[in-house]
Amino acid sequence: MQGALDLLGLRPQAGQDIATLSDGEFQKACIAVGLTRRADVLLLDEPTAFLDVENRVMVLRTLRKVAQETGMAVLFSSHDLHDALQVVHRVLAFTPAGTFMESTQKNRREILQAAFPTCTG
Numbered sequence: 652m653q654g655a656l657d658l659l660g661l662r663p664q665a666g667q668d669i670a671t672l673s674d675g676e677f678q679k680a681c682i683a684v685g686l687t688r689r690a691d692v693l694l695l696d697e698p699t700a701f702l703d704v705e706n707r708v709m710v711l712r713t714l715r716k717v718a719q720e721t722g723m724a725v726l727f728s729s730h731d732l733h734d735a736l737q738v739v740h741r742v743l744a745f746t747p748a749g750t751f752m753e754s755t756q757k758n759r760r761e762i763l764q765a766a767f768p769t770c771t772g
Contacts, residue, residue: 655683658713660706674701682710686717695727699734707731711738732763742766 656662659679664672672680678701685693698714699707715738718725726743729735736742742754744766754762 655686658686658717659683659710675703675706678702679706679710682714689721690723692724692726695725697729698727699729699731707734708737711735714738732767736760736763 656665659682661676661679661683664676664680669677669680678698682695682698685695693714695714699710702710711734714725714727717723718740727735736759739759740756742752742759742762744752744754744762746752746765747768750765752762752765
């Protein structure tokens, strides 16, 4: 796997004091640290927070690529359903009634409709 700094466009910031990073650079640096651990599972909370549109797309595509190439399971929470649906393999969600649902590749949108009926209608 290509280095995490390169994958996330952080090579120019290598060695820089962490206090000088922007919020978006810090967010990507945290993800890079997680990727370098080479764990079986990477659990991320809002990995695209603080990122502009271009970087949100790049980070999500990078996470998908890493998962496909290494077999690492990448689980993340997101409030941005549109961006997330572009790259996820499965959706895990709770409905308003508290039922837990897991999608297949084919019924992701239906699961989101059940979980967020007023947002996806």
